Amino acid sequence: MTRRPVDLGDPDRLYTVTGGRSRADDEKFDLVTLVVSECRPSPGMQSEHVRILELCERPIAVVEISAELRLPVTVVRILLGDLLSTGRITARHPRAGRSLVDLPDSSLLEEVLLGLRNL
Amino acid sequence: MSVPVAPKPRRIRTPRPLPAAVPLVSVAAAGAAGGAAIAAAPAPARGWIAATVLVGWVWLAVTVAATALNSRRLHKAVTATGGELRSLQTHTAQTAAGSAHLVNVTLPTVLKRVRDGESAESAPSAPPAPPDPHPRGAAQPATADVGGAGGGTAAAEAAAANVAQRLARSAEELDRLTGVVLPAAIERLRGGASAGTALAELEQPADPRLRAALESIVREFAFSERRAAAAQGASAKVLSRVQAKAVSMLAELREMQDRHGEDVFGDLLTLDHNTSQLGLLTDRLALLMGGRASRAWNKPIVMESILRGAVGRIAAYQRVRLHSSSTASVAGYAAEGVMHLLAELMDNAANFSPPIDEVHVYVEERTAGLVVTIEDSGLKMADAALRRAEEAVAGRFHDLAHLQSTRLGLVVVGLLAAKYNMSVSFRPSSRGGTGVVVLFPPQLLHQSRTLAPEQPAHREAEPAPRPPVRPLPQQDVRRDTRPGAHGAQRSERPGGPRVATPGGLPVRPPGRTMAAADRGRSGPEEVPADRPAPPARDAGAQFGAFHRARKARDDRDRYDTGQ
Incomplete structure (x- = not known):
């Protein structure tokens, strides 16, 4: 019998990670959605959830989580959906498109500056 | 007269x-x-x-x-x-x-x-x-x-x-033939001797008729043995190819799952699941035929992955609920066997419970080892069935002659349990069905010698086990109290060079805020104050400490998020 090469991967199959789901319930997450964790991991949580919560202590994009966890984006979105539905994370889109129009007007900024100087 | x-x-x-x-x-x-x-x-x-x-x-x-x-x-x-x-x-x-x-x-x-x-x-x-x-x-x-x-x-x-x-x-000769000569002949034949060799080594009875009978029996038995061995060997060989094929298919599917988008992801998962079930079946047969499991892991596998690897191989995996907060790992050489054993037991539990009921799997860490309980809420097993199952998993039925076509799984469980010295016992479940209790001996657990006593303390100190990241610094502290760990830990301290320069200045790793880096830096500086004096150490402990420290650093590299 030929010796097989030793396995280097993980024994987990992706359908066991997602519990059999192959599609995220909502379309809330795209690749660049920023995710922030709202709580610390609790015991008994799935290890992927734990790692996501730890990664999301600072805002991080979905695609980055996917790369860190070495999981397909689809799976990450399903996992994020779980966390979002239980309120453990919040998600927001990066506001790259907003520029001048969204900035507060100069009078407000001046007031803030004045207040800071008066401290 | x-x-x-x-x-x-x-x-x-x-x-x-x-x-x-x-x-x-x-x-x-x-x-x-x-x-x-x-x-x-x-x-x-x-x-x-x-x-x-x-x-x-x-x-x-x-x-x-x-x-x-x-x-x-x-x-x-x-x-x-x-x-x-x-x-x-x-x-x-x-x-x-x-x-x-x-x-x-x-x-x-x-x-x-x-x-x-x-x-x-x-x-x-x-x-x-x-x-x-x-x-x-x-x-x-x-x-x-x-x-x-x-x-x-x-x-x-x-x-x-x-x-x-x-x-x-004649009676004495016959007694000798049946009581001594034939068992010896059968033992030799089972040991692989040919009929001629066995006959030459045996004491021949004087009666020519008995001699003829002995010879024909030995030849016939040798033929049967050869046929059984040939069938078994051929099966194992062919099955090993099927196993290799299944493993490569799984690897390819995993790669496709990464490569393809959501539109085919579900189909790929279905294929993956089917291939995994195929792997369970071929592994079961291969183990029965004296072959090996399809995979071999060169690293310890954490319990969660063990359970998921096991549950992924059965058809009704969605009905199985895993309850595990254990951070223990199973040693690589035994991981595949353990997964197969658990998969067989879960399959059994799922098959013998109503299709709407869930199967619950609990993991407990005990000083005697790791206890995995698989409980279903199906019908209670009848006493006879329970006894049969106990006998099957006791590992006594090594012989293929005792196989029943539909009860292969438990026989494989018995084989694996005997191989890895695990104990499997059945008991009525409090949920109404049957519970299977599997006890892994500490030898199967990765670094059980050092980790096992720490587990309870670890759980108390860290109520929220977050496997790879949080426990590491604490484990380091505890390890430092062990012989030989101190020096190696200090020299290899992963946190030091990563979060602060030797002069004490904070270093910000990529992707981290300065504050987080600073927080991380305070940890290793506080720790040495608590350390006891380094005790005497030996080479083995030194190497173990070196290995652990390297591992800790690797893990930190991967998961570090700051304290």
Whole structure:
């Protein structure tokens, strides 16, 4: 019998990670959605959830989580959906498109500056 | 022995002869009467009457004389007959006595002597011979016959003894054949010897028929063994190829899952699941056939992955609920076997519970090892079924001959449990179904020697186990109290160079805020103050500490998020 090469991967199959789901319930997450964790991991949580919560202590994009966890984006979105539905994370889109129009007007900024100087 | 008593000879009455005077008196009386008659008669008639009386008297006298003569002769004859009768009676009595002697004394004596082994010829001379020659003559052939019969009996007895001896010898040989030779032959054949070798090494029975039987049995058994071994080997070989194919398919599917988008992801998962189930089936057969599991892991596998790897191989994996907060890992060499064992038990639980009910899997860490409980809420197993299952998982049924076509899984569980020294026991579940308790010995757990005592303390100190990241610094602290860990930990301290320069300035790793880096830096600086003095260490412990420290650093590199 030929010796097989030793396995280097993980024994987990992706359908066991997602519990059999192959599609995220909502379309809330795209690749660049920023995710922030709202709580610390609790015991008994799935290890992927734990790692996501730890990664999301600072805002991080979905695609980055996917790369860190070495999981397909689809799976990450399903996992994020779980966390979002239980309120453990919040998600927001990066506001790259907003520029001048969204900035507060100069009078407000001046007031803030004045207040800071008066401290 | 009752001997007919000879009848007493009857007394024979001999008739007495009439006295001789009686006829003479009667003749004289008749003469006197005649004379008187003649005297009385008238003269004219006297002559006629005298003549008549004379004639009558003469007739009478003649008759009387003849009668007396006859009587006397008859008397003589009667006397002679009586004497003869008496002698005959005497003779009869003697004969009867002789017969009685023969029957009562001579023949028993002869028989006894013949039985005692004397020859038939010498036997009759010894007892007192019957006095009568006739019984003696009769005794001779009888004793001869008895003697002949006695001789026949002795011969028959000798023949019977001979036969019994031969029978005993045959029985002994047969016993030896069945009790010693055949088991030895079977043992040799099972050990792989050929029929010829086995026969040459064996002690052959003397009886040619037994020899032939032994040879045919051994040859037939060798043939069966060879056929079984060939079938098993061929199956294992073919199955190993199927296993390799399944593993490569799984790897390809995993790669496709990464590469392709959501539109085909579900289909890929379905294929993945089917291939995994195929892997379980082929692994089951391969293990039964003496082959190996399809995969081998070169690293410890954490319990969560073990459970998920197991549950992914069964059809009803969505009904299985895993409850595990254990951070223990199973050593790589045993991980695949453990996964297969758990998969078989979960499959069993899922198959024997209603399709809407869930199967619950619990993991507990105990000092005796790791306990995995698989509980279903199906029907309680019947006692007989429970006993059969217990027997199957006890690992006693190594022989393929005991296989039932539908009960392969539990036999494989038994094989694996015996191989890895795990204990599997069934009990009624509190949920109404059956619970299976699997105990992993500490040797199966990765670094159980150092980690096992720490687990309870670890759980208390860290109520929220977050496997890779949070426990690491704490484990480092505890490890430092172990022999040899201190120096290695300090020199290899992963946190130091990563979050602060040797001069104490904070270093911000990419992707981290400065504050987080600073927080991370405070940890390693505080720790040395608590450390005890480094105890003596040996090379093995030093190497272990080095390995752990490297591992800790690797993990930190991957998961570091700051404290």
